[in-house]
Structures are given as C-alpha cells and as structure tokens.
Amino acid sequence: TQLLEQSPQFLSIQEGENLTVYCNSSSVFSSLQWYRQEPGEGPVLLVTVVTGGEVKKLKRLTFQFGDARKDSSLHITAAQTGDTGLYLCAGEKTSGSRLTFGEGTQLTVNP
Amino acid sequence: EAGVAQSPRYKIIEKRQSVAFWCNPISGHATLYWYQQILGQGPKLLIQFQNNGVVDDSQLPKDRFSAERLKGVDSTLKIQPAKLEDSAVYLCASIGGVNANTGELFFGEGSRLTVL
Numbered sequence: 649t650q651l652l653e654q655s656p657q658f659l660s661i662q663e664g665e666n667l668t669v670y671c672n673s674s675s676v677f678s679s680l681q682w683y684r685q686e687p688g689e690g691p692v693l694l695v696t697v698v699t700g701g702e703v704k705k706l707k708r709l710t711f712q713f714g715d716a717r718k719d720s721s722l723h724i725t726a727a728q729t730g731d732t733g734l735y736l737c738a739g740e741k742t743s744g745s746r747l748t749f750g751e752g753t754q755l756t757v758n759p
Numbered sequence: 760e761a762g763v764a765q766s767p768r769y770k771i772i773e774k775r776q777s778v779a780f781w782c783n784p785i786s787g788h789a790t791l792y793w794y795q796q797i798l799g800q801g802p803k804l805l806i807q808f809q810n811n812g813v814v815d816d817s818q819l820p821k822d823r824f825s826a827e828r829l830k831g832v833d834s835t836l837k838i839q840p841a842k843l844e845d846s847a848v849y850l851c852a853s854i855g856g857v858n859a860n861t862g863e864l865f866f867g868e869g870s871r872l873t874v875l
Contacts, residue, residue, distance in 0.1 A: 652801075654801075679862060681862065681863075688868065688869075689866075689868055689869075690763070690850050690852070690866025690867050690868055690869055691802070691850075691864075691866050692866070693863045693864065696861060696862060696863070736801050736802070738801075740862065746804055746807070746815055747804070747862070747864065748804075749801035749802045749803070750801050751799075751800050751801045752799075752800070752801050754799075
C-alpha cells in the first residue's frame with residue numbers, strides 16, 4: 649500500500665493549458681514537499697508546506713496543503729515546455745522522521 | 760557551492776556480480792541518504808546516515824546491500840550479489856548546514872544500474 653498516492657500518473661498537455669496534480673494520503677503529515685525531477689537528474693525541491701490550508705505560489709505554480717494535512721495539490725497555470733518533468737510529493741509524518749515519496753506524476757508539455 | 764557528487768553515472772553488470780556506488784555530499788552536510796528509484800516510481804529510502812552513524816536502515820536489503828560512511832563525509836553503497844530487480848537509479852542526497860531546518864534534500868544526479 650502506497651502511503652502517498654499521486655494522480656494522475658501520466659499527464660500530457662499542450663503549452664498554455666492549465667493543470668492540477670494531486671497527492672493524497674489517509675495519514676497526517678507534519679510537512680509535505682514537492683520536487684521536480686528531470687531526466688537524468690536528481691529531484692529538486694520546489695516547495696515545502698507545513699500548515700493545514702496553506703497556499704504557496706511560485707510564479708505559475710500554486711501549491712496547497714489540505715486543511716487536515718493529509719493531501720496536497722499542485723496547480724500550474726499556462727504550462728510551458730520547460731515544466732515537463734516528474735513531479736514528486738514527499739511527506740514527513742513527524743518532524744525529522746523518514747521522508748516518504750509518492751510514485752510521481754509524469755508531466756509532458758507539448759509545444 | 761558544489762552539489763552532491765555521485766559516481767559512476769552508469770553501470771551495467773550481470774546478475775550475481777557486485778557493484779559499488781560512491782557519493783560525496785555537500786560540504787558540511789551531516790545527514791546523508793541513499794535512495795533507490797526504480798523506473799516509473801518514486802525514490803525509496805535505503806539508508807540514512809547522521810555523520811558516520813546509521814540512523815535508519817530498516818528498508819535496506821541487508822543480505823545483499825551494504826553502505827558505509829566511515830569518516831562522516833563521503834559514502835559508498837555496495838550490492839553483492841546483484842539481482843535483476845536491482846536495476847534502478849541510486850540517488851544520494853544530503854541535508855544540513857543552513858538548510859538543516861528546512862528539510863530540503865539536495866540530490867545528486869544518480870547512478871543508473873542495469874543488471875543483465
């Protein structure tokens with residue numbers, strides 16, 4: 649059983665479209681992180697959310713942490729080809745505990 | 760500052776052979792992790808070091824995998840003997856310094872292992 653379920657698993661869209669990817673769990677997390685991984689590279693941190701209901705914006709990316717701290721979403725506005733990559737959510741059940749990754753959403757943005 | 764360095768980038772071996780991967784974390788980072796990432800999946804933690812001590816190796820297949828960080832700086836992950844299902848990217852990550860409280864992991868580029 650996967651602790652963090654990400655959906656969709658694959659997403660292929662045209663440049664300029666909007667999209668949302670989800671990270672869901674039945675467990676409560678003290679914090680949740682989103683990473684982006686490009687082919688042949690390691691994951692790179694995009695954002696960390698720690699407060700239930702928190703919304704963080706990073707240019708065209710909007711991250712939300714659920715009120716109950718069990719789920720999170722990533723919304724991308726006007727996607728660009730440079731947004732292509734594997735988006736991973738990772739949660740920490742308690743501060744300093746093991747970081748558990750979801751399976752990722754593979755996003756392809758076509759020109 | 761220099762990032763996390765890993766080598767080799769690619770390795771192809773036959774099953775039952777052995778292989779070793781090396782990682783040099785960001786200078787000053789006390790915590791080092793080895794993750795296994797199978798194609799199409801998220802990274803899975805194998806082992807976590809704090810300086811030269813093991814913090815968590817509960818998911819390390821100890822019958823064939825071993826890791827050490829003798830001087831609390833660089834680390835080696837070994838697989839012996841390798842199985843087909845060990846084909847994956849082995850990612851090293853570190854955390855520490857000014858980022859210690861943010862929880863941000865800094866990853867290397869990974870070592871891609873193919874077992875034939």
